[in-house]
Amino acid sequence: MNYRHSMTCYTEGIKVLAPVKWRGLDGLMSVFWDAEGQPGAKGYYLSPDPRIVIFFNDVSPHIRMTNRDGGMVGHSRPMTRAVYVPAGVPLWTNFTSPHRFSHLDLHLHKDKLLRFLSPSVGSSAALTALRRPVEIQDVGAIETLAALLVDEVSNPSKHAIYAESLVGSIVSGLLDIPDPGSEQANGRLTQAQMNKLISRINARSDGRLTVAEMASTVGLSESWFANVFKQTTGKTPLQWQLCKRIDLAQKLLVESELTIADIAAQLGFSDQAHLTKAFRQIAGETPAAWRRMQHLL
Secondary structure: EOOOOOEEEEEEEEEOOOOOEEEEOOEEEEEEEEEEEEEEEEEEEOOOEEEEEEEEOOOOOOOOEEEEOOOOOOEEEEOOOEEEEEEOOOEEEEOOOOOOEEEEEEEOHHHHHHHHHHHHHHHHHHHHHHOOOEEOOOOHHHHHHHHHHHHEEEEEEEEOHHHHHHHHHHHHHHHOOOOOOOOOOHHOOHHHHHHHHHHHHHHOOOOOOOOHHHHOOOOOOOOHHHHHHHHHOOOHHHHHHHHHHHHHHHHHHHHHOOOHHHHHHHHOOHHHHHHHHHEEEEEEOOOOHHHHHHHHH
């Protein structure tokens, strides 16, 4: 049975340049767009089913996206070449400069996707993959598969099973499907992801990253990242980051002659009192008392 999607979509400043090409298949719909957006053009998209967007040119310098209402200031990120948006996850986009683009939209019934993935990876891993957003810039073979699908959508010449198999290959190549025995399959960050996060935090002199930057480091959306991060560490991302900043403060207290006020400024605390309050919460002592104890050891 052909599938008809029901996505809520509002756009402003985006102009379609050619007739939209689409094809409905069993549990999915493929739609190809050729369009352009003006500076300030924007869009809002929300679907009860998952969808995949694949761009055929680099839009990252021109389009920003966020999953947070009003999040274009402080919580947006560049649009990548391929995006998987889970069911029920809103997406806002904004053009920062004029740009012509073409992309393939795949609207996928969630039950169809679950039936496709479950026999191979198990229902638990399949559900985990369907709930996990994906944003990649290096599309590789996925772009080739998408181009073949666009050709078939534009000029159908084969049985529907051909187009459906192309969609299946795109899904398999794009979705972050965990090994059933891995930590991430159980809603946890892998050790490799934690190592990447720690490495990026350590590379910052003030030890500060936004939650959006932390999520981007491990390739997850903010909402999913916050969920699995707490499952992994027992802390929210900002609680964990504060502990890391206090670790840096302790290192500076021992290894440098900086004043506590200077350390507070270097680590991005508003003032010495702010650092002292946070330090006492984490370490149980004021920075001055902790430094004196270390010098006595």
